[in-house]
Amino acid sequence: MRIHEFSGEELEDATSEIYVPVIARVGPDFRGRSAVHELGEALTLCRSHWGPMSVVRTDRMAARVPADDLMFFSVYMAGQGRLRQHDRCAELAAGTGVLVEARSRYERVTPIETGNLTLRFSRELLPLRTAEITEACARSIDPATPAMQMLSGYFGRLFEVADDLTEPQRLDAGRAAIDLLAMALRDVTPSVPGGDGSAGVLLDMMRTHIREHLADPQLRVAELARRHHISVRHAYTLFERIGTTPGAYLRQQRLLAARALLSDPRYDRLAVPSIAAVVGFLDLSTFERAFRRQYGTTPAGWRREHRHS
Secondary structure (H helix, E strand, O other): OEEEEEEHHHHHHHHHHHOOOOEEEEOOOOEEEEEEEEEEOOEEEEEEEEOOEEEEEOHHHHOOOOOOOEEEEEEEEEOEEEEEEOOEEEEEEOOOEEEEEOOOOEEEEEOOOEEEEEEEEEHHHOOOOHHHHHHHEOOOEOOOOHHHHHHHHHHHHHHHHHHHOOHHHHHHHHHHHHHHHHHHHHOOOOOOOOOHHHHHHHHHHHHHHHHHOOOOOOOOHHHHHHHOOOOHHHHHHHHHHHOOOHHHHHHHHHHHHHHHHHHOHHHOOOOHHHHHHHOOOOOHHHHHHHHHHHHOOOHHHHHHHHOOO
16 A cells, blocks of 8 residues: 655646646645555555645647547545536535546536545446546536445445555455445436447537537547547447548538637637637638638638628
């Protein structure tokens, strides 16, 4: 077991080592302590006590998620707060559990001292479909449910005995915890249909992700597929359902966003290169060429013709 004790100035370094990088805000007297059991590769169980704080994992941070694509499930032992991800807000209170994925932006605010047990694991270990996992994030699990009682009890007992287990036993115990977690999540996750329905849900999720992350210049087809835990070939297959390709859809949405900004007098002071950057084009000439091909005029020409529409 590894012990970490840290001040507010050390918090961001500590969270980067134990969990993932975040931006944190704390008071001047903040203190934190985390005890970490290594159960296996990218599989840990951590007990933490934190002072009041707020943390944000930004879109840019989420875009740098490593290949193992980490997830976190926390059982709150004390304190209260809220966690927001995917436009959902989970209330955090003693006994509740909540799932978070590292590859998407999230915000967590805990205005009083908080304690939790957190299982960190690779997404591929959770035996649920991609759409089900994303839908389960930022949804509080009621501590009164039998599945949550079993899960929180197991987390607590595993933390106490982990040092006495052999390496293979720790790995088996960690995977058993993930199986219990999958059972608990099925009680709170909205029904996600299988077959063609799940493909439609995943396509909608990818289209929404594109529209919400246009400004991210790193968003390409391969990155889009990675963030949704599918192959590039499968991404192309999904977009064939709407008669396009992932790259063409991404370019179309960026150009639509640019056209809207160019047409709006509120953004008159925003130069064309800045608008290109805002919608995710790193190269101005590429933006102007794509815009002319799509709309038959330059971005500056469109602005002159439509800014007062």
